[in-house]
Amino acid sequence: MPTIPTVSLNDGTRFPELGLGTYNLRGDAGIAAIVSAIESGYRLLDSAVNYENESEVGEAVRRSGLRDELIVATKVPGRDHGYDEAIRSAHASLERLGLEKIDLYLIHWPNPSVDRYVDTFRAMISLQADGLVGSVGVSNFTPAMLTRLIDETGVTPSVNQVELHPYFPQAELRAFHAAHGIRTESWSPLARRSELLTEQVVTDTATAHGVTPTQAVLRWHTQLDATPIPKSADAARQIENADVFAFTLTEAEIAAISALERGRLWDGDPDTHEEM
Numbered sequence: 001m002p003t004i005p006t007v008s009l010n011d012g013t014r015f016p017e018l019g020l021g022t023y024n025l026r027g028d029a030g031i032a033a034i035v036s037a038i039e040s041g042y043r044l045l046d047s048a049v050n051y052e053n054e055s056e057v058g059e060a061v062r063r064s065g066l067r068d069e070l071i072v073a074t075k076v077p078g079r080d081h082g083y084d085e086a087i088r089s090a091h092a093s094l095e096r097l098g099l100e101k102i103d104l105y106l107i108h109w110p111n112p113s114v115d116r117y118v119d120t121f122r123a124m125i126s127l128q129a130d131g132l133v134g135s136v137g138v139s140n141f142t143p144a145m146l147t148r149l150i151d152e153t154g155v156t157p158s159v160n161q162v163e164l165h166p167y168f169p170q171a172e173l174r175a176f177h178a179a180h181g182i183r184t185e186s187w188s189p190l191a192r193r194s195e196l197l198t199e200q201v202v203t204d205t206a207t208a209h210g211v212t213p214t215q216a217v218l219r220w221h222t223q224l225d226a227t228p229i230p231k232s233a234d235a236a237r238q239i240e241n242a243d244v245f246a247f248t249l250t251e252a253e254i255a256a257i258s259a260l261e262r263g264r265l266w267d268g269d270p271d272t273h274e275e276m
């Protein structure tokens with residue numbers, strides 16, 4: 001079983017360097033897939049209200065018998081922005097998860113035209129003080145939005161989960177995170193499979209290390225100090241994805257993979273793209 005190392009978040013929480021994405025893992029098959037990931041060493045599970053699978057994630061956690069070792073993340077959807085709304089949303093998520101605590105609570109999208117993410121974050125800070133939430137963070141936030149949150153609440157989010165893969169390496173945002181002690185989490189770290197895994201530079205790097213293209217890409221993430229959350233419904237691919245810590249890419253290999261940069265793949269610019 002691969003061992004996934006951890007790093008310290010800015011609130012002292014030990015946080016895995018790689019986790020499981022759960023988008024589209026639903027129903028009995030979804031529960032079984034999440035249980036198999038936990039059995040294969042995954043300790044970070046990424047859910048969201050909008051994935052409609054919090055009950056499946058909670059059930060998998062109970063079946064695993066490893067509740068205390070796991071970091072269960074879920075997210076406040078756009079329609080629940082606002083102080084009171086976010087408190088209600090958290091209680092509803094806890095109910096669906098069937099857990100006593102949300103270990104990592106994120107704002108799913110900033111939705112700047114609604115302009116309520118600061119109040120939403122204040123609610124999350126109060127839930128944290130009440131012990132209902134472990135770490136507080138955000139998703140899809142820009143440096144300007146992070147700066148505003150920090151200035152207006154005095155609290156620096158522990159995590160910012162953003163689109164990040166070799167086609168969109170986000171160097172500037174990662175530098176901002178590093179300067180402020182915010183952990184980067186990479187969503188769609190495999191660019192949803194796509195042609196990324198057949199790029200020459202990726203297959204050459206994989207061959208050089210005797211690993212698969214997927215493993216080369218996931219190691220690229222972890223060496224950028226980002227926590228990728230690849231989603232796989234398949235037990236063998238879950239193990240493959242987690243087993244990326246026994247080899248090290250060179251700086252030249254990391255730079256060559258980063259040179260695949262071409263921008264966002266799904267038009268999810270947080271300044272304009274909003275999700276409810």
Ligand SMILES: NC(=O)c1ccc[n+]([C@@H]2O[C@H](COP(=O)([O-])OP(=O)(O)OC[C@H]3O[C@@H](n4cnc5c(N)ncnc54)[C@H](OP(=O)(O)O)[C@@H]3O)[C@@H](O)[C@H]2O)c1
Binds near residue numbers: 241
């Ligand atoms: N915060 C946000 O706004 C946001 C947005 C998007 C995603 N997310 C989170 O990020 C997670 C990951 O992103 P994602 O699911 O969009 O994409 P992804 O993890 O980049 O790619 C998932 C796809 O890759 C396949 N795959 C996984 N491992 C593989 C392997 N070893 N070899 C070949 N194919 C493999 C999966 O198929 P199989 O399942 O068949 O293996 C699936 O089709 C999501 O599940 C979600 O938790 C967050």
